[in-house]
Amino acid sequence: MFKVSGLLCLVLAIGTGTLLFHTSQSVQNAEQNLMDVRNDVVTEKESLRILSAEWDYLNCPERLEKLTLKNLDMDEPRADKVDFIGGEGDVPEPRIPVLPSLKPESLIRHVSVQRKLAIENGKLEVIENPERKSFDELIDGAEEGE
Amino acid sequence: MRSLYKKRIYMTGAKQTNLERARGRLILIGSFFVIAYGIVAARAADLSIIQGLLHNSNGVPVYEVPVPSDDIKVRADIVDRNGVILARSLKTSSLFADAALVRDPKKVTKDLQNIFPELSYGATLQKLQSKKRFVWLKRNITPEQQSKLLYLGHPGLNFKEEMNRVYPQGALTAHLVGASGVDGQGLAGLERSFDELLAQGGEPLELTLDVRLQHALKREISTAMTEFKGKAGAGVVMDAETGEVLAAVSLPDYDPQNFQQEKDNHKFNRFSQGVYELGSSFKVFSTAAMLEKTESRMGQSFDVREPIKVGRYKIRDYHPEKRTLSLPEVFIHSSNIGSAMMGRAVGTEELKSFYKDLGLLNAPDFEISEVGKPLVPSPWSEVNTLTASFGHGIAVSPLQLVSATSSIVNGGVLVSPKIVKSTENPVNKDGALRVVSPETSHRMRQLLRLVVTEGTGRNANVEGYFVGGKTGTAEKPGAGGYDRKKLISSFLGVFPMDNPRYVVFAMVDEPQGTKASYGYATGGWVGAPIVKRVVSSMVSILGIPPSEENQRFENSLMRYVKTKEQIKKEQTIAVH
Numbered sequence: 001m002f003k004v005s006g007l008l009c010l011v012l013a014i015g016t017g018t019l020l021f022h023t024s025q026s027v028q029n030a031e032q033n034l035m036d037v038r039n040d041v042v043t044e045k046e047s048l049r050i051l052s053a054e055w056d057y058l059n060c061p062e063r064l065e066k067l068t069l070k071n072l073d074m075d076e077p078r079a080d081k082v083d084f085i086g087g088e089g090d091v092p093e094p095r096i097p098v099l100p101s102l103k104p105e106s107l108i109r110h111v112s113v114q115r116k117l118a119i120e121n122g123k124l125e126v127i128e129n130p131e132r133k134s135f136d137e138l139i140d141g142a143e144e145g146e
Numbered sequence: 147m148r149s150l151y152k153k154r155i156y157m158t159g160a161k162q163t164n165l166e167r168a169r170g171r172l173i174l175i176g177s178f179f180v181i182a183y184g185i186v187a188a189r190a191a192d193l194s195i196i197q198g199l200l201h202n203s204n205g206v207p208v209y210e211v212p213v214p215s216d217d218i219k220v221r222a223d224i225v226d227r228n229g230v231i232l233a234r235s236l237k238t239s240s241l242f243a244d245a246a247l248v249r250d251p252k253k254v255t256k257d258l259q260n261i262f263p264e265l266s267y268g269a270t271l272q273k274l275q276s277k278k279r280f281v282w283l284k285r286n287i288t289p290e291q292q293s294k295l296l297y298l299g300h301p302g303l304n305f306k307e308e309m310n311r312v313y314p315q316g317a318l319t320a321h322l323v324g325a326s327g328v329d330g331q332g333l334a335g336l337e338r339s340f341d342e343l344l345a346q347g348g349e350p351l352e353l354t355l356d357v358r359l360q361h362a363l364k365r366e367i368s369t370a371m372t373e374f375k376g377k378a379g380a381g382v383v384m385d386a387e388t389g390e391v392l393a394a395v396s397l398p399d400y401d402p403q404n405f406q407q408e409k410d411n412h413k414f415n416r417f418s419q420g421v422y423e424l425g426s427s428f429k430v431f432s433t434a435a436m437l438e439k440t441e442s443r444m445g446q447s448f449d450v451r452e453p454i455k456v457g458r459y460k461i462r463d464y465h466p467e468k469r470t471l472s473l474p475e476v477f478i479h480s481s482n483i484g485s486a487m488m489g490r491a492v493g494t495e496e497l498k499s500f501y502k503d504l505g506l507l508n509a510p511d512f513e514i515s516e517v518g519k520p521l522v523p524s525p526w527s528e529v530n531t532l533t534a535s536f537g538h539g540i541a542v543s544p545l546q547l548v549s550a551t552s553s554i555v556n557g558g559v560l561v562s563p564k565i566v567k568s569t570e571n572p573v574n575k576d577g578a579l580r581v582v583s584p585e586t587s588h589r590m591r592q593l594l595r596l597v598v599t600e601g602t603g604r605n606a607n608v609e610g611y612f613v614g615g616k617t618g619t620a621e622k623p624g625a626g627g628y629d630r631k632k633l634i635s636s637f638l639g640v641f642p643m644d645n646p647r648y649v650v651f652a653m654v655d656e657p658q659g660t661k662a663s664y665g666y667a668t669g670g671w672v673g674a675p676i677v678k679r680v681v682s683s684m685v686s687i688l689g690i691p692p693s694e695e696n697q698r699f700e701n702s703l704m705r706y707v708k709t710k711e712q713i714k715k716e717q718t719i720a721v722h
Binding site for chain 2: 050062
């Protein structure tokens with residue numbers, strides 16, 4: 001009887017000891033991993049801070065304007081060149097006013113009187129959204145084409 | 147085995163039982179020691195090998211070391227109304243030396259000079275020979291420079307991580323955002339006035355500024371300064387409803403990264419600190435006072451044929467009309483005599499209190515500390531009332547002028563200039579102060595529009611956007627009176643005039659006339675085209691559609707304005 005119970009106790013003691021050791025080690029490993037991930041997050045956050053500052057530096061209006069005038073066949077924006085009717089596909093999207101309107105009623109009336117009359121009299125044809133693509137679609141399309 | 151067993155068999159009785167018991171105990175004790183030693187050995191291996199890998203040199207488990215930088219207070223960012231970063235603190239390395247450990251100071255100095263050509267040889271050598279345990283050699287170096295230094299491997303050179311303030315927009319927002327020193331303390335602008343708050347870190351400080359509008363305004367003022375050879379320039383774009391400053395420019399400007407080395411003339415903030423006699427733009431206020439405080443009618447006539455004499459002063463017109471003018475005509479032809487008459491009709495006390503209500507007699511409450519106090523005549527005599535009616539003898543900052551104009555054209559509710567975005571609804575008009583009645587505000591809108599359609603501000607017109615405004619040309623006061631050749635030419639624009647939303651002001655200091663402007667350097671030739679181009683840019687940047695009413699708008703004040711033909715006709719009748 002003693003032999004069996006002694007042996008059983010021994011096995012149990014070794015078993016629980018091993019299990020405890022294993023658990024303790026895996027907890028420490030997990031904590032180590034967590035620590036690594038946290039450190040990575042901090043490093044990534046720091047590089048994000050630098051990159052977003054760089055992004056705003058590279059996108060400062062003065063530089064963009066210089067590059068646009070140099071590399072693109074584009075003119076300076078002038079009020080008489082701006083058409084707010086939309087639908088022709090030549091107005092770049094997204095066209096969300098960045099300063100939210102405080103007086104929406106004065107900003108909603110897009111169509112000028114002359115234009116309205118011309119449309120009503122049938123002199124001007126209005127094309128409603130001709131295959132207008134979103135930026136995402138355009139980017140996807142460009143990647144497929146490559 | 148078998149023989150042993152056989153031997154045991156022979157033992158019988160109490161002897162045998164004792165022996166067996168003793169053997170069992172021995173085994174038990176033996177195995178206890180084996181297990182105990184095993185545990186000790188396992189624990190020793192755990193502590194020395196496994197735990198050793200997981201602990202740092204101080205014996206603290208690595209997983210208990212606090213994660214860096216999340217706890218460090220990083221100076222808060224400053225961003226514009228769209229979240230564009232205007233100022234941010236980034237971690238950079240700074241180079242210092244433990245001079246006692248530097249073996250060959252001359253060689254180290256030479257190597258350092260190869261990497262940092264701007265370092266002075268003598269000063270650096272002196273530092274390295276000083277044997278001091280800590281001397282700064284170069285603050286905020288780039289990662290590339292750092293790797294070059296590490297490659298050299300000189301003992302005694304060390305790096306310390308520091309926070310460096312960067313301004314991605316450079317000089318564009320310099321006068322508003324300001325600058326900070328090498329230890330992060332604010333030196334100018336919002337960096338100084340919000341120093342404590344920014345130092346606490348946390349959420350970014352959000353401004354009402356829009357860098358795109360700021361750029362458009364700066365570009366146009368700087369173009370005009372070049373064209374008219376102006377000494378300096380300033381401009382402000384304000385939301386007339388809320389008083390939010392959308393752009394504010396002072397030229398020449400400075401690089402905030404290099405604040406200490408910049409000239410004082412460049413650091414001077416001309417839109418809020420500089421006070422100027424702004425000339426005819428002030429007629430907006432004297433005319434509003436006339437409409438608000440007296441029983442005046444639009445058809446009321448002003449005899450401006452003769453200059454007004456007050457004591458030894460004589461008030462004249464720059465472009466005398468030499469006839470009797472109606473109230474709108476006085477405004478659009480910018481008659482000093484007519485405006486002085488209005489000032490006299492309003493009265494000294496009334497005019498003073500009106501200007502005070504508009505915030506023109508005290509320094510404005512603005513978030514940056516570079517705010518100028520207006521120069522107000524003291525004592526204020528009758529002649530001051532007359533000159534203050536057309537913007538002479540009283541000097542205010544462009545910011546004050548713009549916010550007072552906003553208060554008049556927005557329907558008559560007082561606004562104060564602000565640059566930090568408020569969390570409350572900016573158009574909340576509960577408890578707002580009314581400075582003029584809606585009727586006066588409406589009349590002023592009509593008058594301002596007339597200046598652009600019929601008067602001195604024609605160069606500011608933008609088709610479809612209903613710009614109104616007032617020109618301002620003031621002679622600069624110098625030694626022994628006003629200098630006729632030194633002007634401050636400005637234009638105070640408002641649009642869209644049917645429901646004013648934006649006030650745009652631009653001024654150039656000491657512009658010189660050009661061939662294209664027929665030698666004129668007045669507000670109409672210098673300031674008005676700036677405002678026109680700024681409005682044009684704003685339209686596409688902010689996506690403002692042209693006003694529908696504009697197509698069929700008729701200014702009801704037109705019936706008080708005589709056309710050239712009418713004037714000619716009247717003159718011929720008078721001659722005959």
